[in-house]
Amino acid sequence: MISQAAKMQLIMQYGVGLEGVDIDAATKHGIKVARIPSDGYKEILLHNEMQIAIQQKKLGYPTGETLLGKTVLILGFGNIGIDLAKRLRPFGVKIIATKRSWASDEHAVGDLVDVKGSHEDIYDFARKADIVVCCLRLNCETAGIINNNFISLMKKGALLVNIARGGLIDYESVVRHLESGHLGGLGIDVAWTEPFDPEDPILKHKNVIITPHVAGVTEHSYRSMAKVVGDVALQLHAGLPLTGIEIVN
Structure with missing residues (x-):
């Protein structure tokens, strides 16, 4: 063409x-x-699982978990990463983030990030994070970057969120760590295949949430x-x- x-x-x-x-x-x-x-x-659309509790006439359920005091790792601190950090800040989290180069963004970043790192720091940061949010661009360097090694280094029970591209996460590694209980939960706004198979076995896990990439x-x-x-x-x-x-x- x-x-x-x-x-x-x-x-x-x-x-x-x-x-x-x-x-x-x-x-x-x-x-x-x-x-x-x-x-x-980008605008925010909320997915509210608590409606299920309302339909079942249950009050005070389910039990939530606070963001206060949690460490959030943002992989890829571009425009979306910056906006995410601005929304997380009021909840009292510690933000650690990676970026290819920080030199040109000092003014925009300000005090949004507590600890800054580069690609070489992702495994060290994985050990420290309670929540990992992937905001990277997909290219030959980042494809499958969230692999078995990375996830195994995450804290037991930590959460993984991918709002960038499906190919950034190795599917088999995620499934393996969900089934073992090491990965505390998965939130994805993108999938490994398009269109996504609604019968994909990964969705059988109650701690997996998928949304149809409609924030924009x-x-x-x-x-x-x-x-x-x-x-x-x-x-x-x-x-x-x-x-x-x-x-x-």
């Missing part, structure tokens, strides 16, 4: 994920590839992204510098 697009100047993802774009081919043909930065376009599927976010797309199209047509997007090649 790219080789046939003689007049193509820009391929822009309606959001962040670029897995469906052949970036190398676009670069070869002189076509820019861009995404819309996630900052400001709201009227507000879609209208906001549509405006960015329109603005960039006008900039491109007028030969102006492209703003409001992230060029990746």
Whole structure:
């Protein structure tokens, strides 16, 4: 498709994920590839299991667990990681995070992170975390990064949350540690296969929650992204510098 697009100047993802774009081919043909930065376009949708207790006429159930005093590891401290840390801070958690480079983000990060680390620190940080939240981008370096070694180093009963891409977590390792009881729970907003099999045996575990990756599927976010797309199209047509997007090649 790219080789046939003689007049193509820009391929822009309606959001962040670029897995469906052949970036190398676009670069070869002189076509820019861009995404819309996630900052400001994600909203929160709540999944409330307590409705089950209401339907069963049970009050004071289920027993919850506090975030106060917990250590949360955020793998990949980009825009989503920063927004997550802002929401976690009021709950009295200790935040440890990893990032390829911290040099350019000192102002944005401020005092959101108690301990900063790089890729080399993930195993050490895994030992310290009560909750691990994966916010990494999927590439050849990060694919399957949450593997058997990583999960086995986590505290017994610790929680694992993946809100980035399914391929970041090794499926068999997660299943193994859920069945052994080492992994205290799994929350995923992305899956290993698309469409996700609703009969997947991993869902038999009561401590597994899956949501359909809809945090950005709201009227507000879609209208906001549509405006960015329109603005960039006008900039491109007028030969102006492209703003409001992230060029990746």
